[in-house]
Amino acid sequence: MIKEIHMPQLSAKSSQYFFGNWSKEPGEQVKRGDILFEVETDKVVSQVESQEDGILKEQKVKTGETVTVNDLVATIEVSEN
Amino acid sequence: MKQESKQQEKPEWLKVTYSQKKVDQMNTLLSGLNLNTVCAEANCPNLGECFGSGTAAFMILGPNCTRACRFCDVPHGHPRPVDLAEPLHVAQAAKRLGLSHIVVTSVDRDDLPDLGADQFVQTIKALRQITPETTIEVLTPDFQGKTEQLDKIIAAEPDVFNHNMETVRSITPKVRHRATYATSLRVLQYVKEHASTKTFVKTGIMLGLGEKDAEVYQLMDDLRDINIDFLTIGQYVQPSAKHYQLREWVPLERYQKYYHEAKIRGFKFIASSPLVRSSYKAKEELLAVYGK
Structure with missing residues (x-):
């Protein structure tokens, strides 16, 4: 089954962020809790x-x-x- | 709201993990209580970690502040009517979360006759009643330096009274609104002199606003002259391009240097590292001084 991953709300103040680096490449195994990607908000770089x-x-x-x-x-x- | 421009490259330590599941769990726990957390309102970098470990700092008296300090991410705006159920809701939230230590802060309420002091008192009382084992830290405004308001808080006997100096004397007028270095120092002094010995007095500052070593040491001396117990030192993170411009990502060595300088001066507990916020891991301070 294909599951879609959507951008979470990382900041109460803004809804647009800079997308950072991917931590996983297509074809790679992903486990729950693994860092998937980074997103930069005004205050932090969130590892999602x-x-x-x-x-x-x-x-x-x-x-x-x-x-x-x-x-x-x-x-x-x-x-x- | 769209970000206007990408600010200075962020340092590696400002990388934090974010688990939607854990944040959702916290939001579910708090749902229905109509509460604000300073974690969310100020976009705290530690939100993911603190929510993930089941802790939060509650911000009473509404989401809008009557002051517009240039470093702060809490919205400045028209204040809302005081929610009389809020003290009970904070206590219920503390109970639900099983908090052993709670930080209660507020927006500035210069519009209210009591400047918001009574809501702090009611919140402390509700917490004592509903979750008596929880230690209580209040992080308050300056109440315009009015001792009759401070007396109310003192009488309610929080375990920690915290009021932030925010920065050194020379930078205070540039970043704080209707607050002065002298008033904040006087507030801390008054509480230290009049509160029970069971109430520890705490303050915090941000680095990266352009402060110099000598100014930070002068601030530490000013605080120790009035016997302040705890000091927190953390990095200022500019909330947006409209806020006070970040001058520097302060290197870790300087946090260590300031920690040692503060230690020499006799603070009972010092937290000094970039992600330290006044409420971050606050219970560890109490555990340290209680020798637990």
Whole structure:
């Protein structure tokens, strides 16, 4: 099953952030709690953890791009069970 | 709100982990209580860590501040009516979270006749009633230096009275609004002189605003002259391009140097590192002085 990963709300004050580095590449195994990517808000660089176990299928955002909350960021193939 | 420009490159230590699940859990726990946390309102870098470990600093008296300090991310705006259920809700939240130590702060309420002091008192009372084991730290405004308001807080006997100096004397007028170095020092002195010996008195400053070593040492001396117990030192992080411009990411060595200088001067507890905030890991200070 393909699961969509959307941009979380990282700051109460803003809904657009600078997308930082990916910590996982397509095809790589991802475990719940692994750092998936970095996002820069005004005050911090947040390392966002995966909420899923699976294989990273697609990166939908590139480093340096501006992302908005709820934007599709990635897809992860999760096992059915 | 869109970010206007990317600010200075952030240092490596400003990288924090964010777990949506843990933040959601905290928000669920607090839902229905109509409470504000300074963690969220000020976009604190430690939010993920603190929420993840089940702790938060509560900000009473509404989300809008009557002052517009140039370093602060809490919104300046028209104040809301005081929520009389708020003290009870803070106590219920502390109980739900099982907090062994709670930090209660507030926005400035220069519009209220009591400047917000009564809400602090009611919150302390509610906490004592509902979760008597929880130690209580209040991080208060300056109450315009009015001793009749400070007397109310003193009488409520918080375990820690905290009021932030924020910065050294020369920079204070540039970053604080309707607050002065002298008034804040007087507030701390008054509380130290009049509070029970069970109440520790604490203050905190930010680095990176352009302060010089000698000014920081002078501030430490001023604080020790009036026997202040705890000192926190952390890095200023500019909330947006409109706020006071960050002068420097202060190197770790300087935090260590200031820690030693503060230690020599006799503070009972010092927290000095970039991510230190006045409420960050506040219970560790009490544990340290209680020898636990």
